[in-house]
Amino acid sequence: MYWKHRMLIFLEASGIDILDAVENGPYIPKIAGTDDLMIPKPRAKWSEDDKKKVGYNAKAKNIITSALCAEESFRVSNCKSTKEMWDILQETHEGTTDVKRARVNTLRHEYELFSMKKDESISDLQTRFTHIVNNLHALGKHIENEQQIGKIMRCLTREWKPKITVIAE
Structure with a gap:
């Protein structure tokens, strides 16, 4: 892609x-x-x-x-x-239509289960997340920015919760 x-x-x-x-x-x-x-x-x-x-x-x-x-x-x-x-x-x-469909399903699954890894930097998290979202977009599955922001904010580790609260307010 x-x-x-x-x-x-x-x-x-x-x-x-x-x-x-x-x-x-x-x-x-x-x-x-x-x-x-x-x-x-x-x-x-x-x-x-x-x-x-x-x-x-x-x-x-x-x-x-x-x-x-x-x-x-x-x-x-x-x-x-x-x-x-x-x-x-x-x-x-x-790939063929079947391969694309399988790829979309795999990427959707990755998106749904996406979370911040222990000791992962924000930069690395953003790179992994962007990769998933861009690949979905290339396969015709668009995720709205608001949904992406919500997903990122929900997947951050506890140490980020105070900053999330400030951003949300």
Whole structure:
């Protein structure tokens, strides 16, 4: 999920049309064929706009492959479009729907049982908590800030109770 978040930011910064090629597939110039069916337009008849739009897929493909290690590159080397590459990478890193559901259940369980460990610093607690919440968010399960604050305040050890009382007041 970390890889996906960073890659989406990079692709979007490179151009919204490039990101669109990844999410929705490449632009394929078409012309009317027989029986009003659209068929791919021959490359010789592409307009400048067609060439520009087709180029978004190539740019996205370059961006994605440049960010991959050799092993990951081999996994997507036969893909024709960045959408196909993206789908394979997504399934590889995030798993199938069943895997995602299991991950959500595990993370929810971790969230529900979350508590401060003995001798744990606030910084370490916050890092662990943020990791759980961010992973849930990446899987489509959002937890409101008020709920997060309440959870943190309830899970702190006794030595923090006076400070919690002051914050609450």
